[in-house]
Amino acid sequence: MYGEDDTLRRLERAQTPSVQVEPLDDWLTISPASDEHETRGGLIIPSSAEVPVRSGIVLACGDEIQGVAPGDKVLFPRGAAMEVRLGGEPVLIVRRRDIVARFSE
Numbered sequence: 001m002y003g004e005d006d007t008l009r010r011l012e013r014a015q016t017p018s019v020q021v022e023p024l025d026d027w028l029t030i031s032p033a034s035d036e037h038e039t040r041g042g043l044i045i046p047s048s049a050e051v052p053v054r055s056g057i058v059l060a061c062g063d064e065i066q067g068v069a070p071g072d073k074v075l076f077p078r079g080a081a082m083e084v085r086l087g088g089e090p091v092l093i094v095r096r097r098d099i100v101a102r103f104s105e
Helices: 004-015
Strands: 026-032 053-061 075-076 082-086 091-096 102-104
Touching: 053 091
Parallel strands: none
Antiparallel strands: 026 053, 026 091, 053 075, 075 102, 082 091
16 A cells, blocks of 8 residues: 555645635735734734725736736725635635725835
8 A cells, every 4th residue: 555655745735735826807816914913002903993994915816907916015995805715824805996006115
């Protein structure tokens, strides 16, 4: 059957899925930024207490996208995104029309 080394390699591959999402048409995939932040006094403000806008970095764009490219930092309404988990990491899927701005820090 399988040797111990083969079994370990199969287990490692199963635990680290290599899933990539390629958005179609006017959809984008976005890596969400952490909306949680700490005040100068040390209080942690949860993302739910903030304004209803989220930010993130564009990972990939569909074929019909104009004005936004992978690597851009963007703002969009909190309810506009669908969140999926790929390889244990959250990825947001958003329509181009819901992107309200690009920004830089």
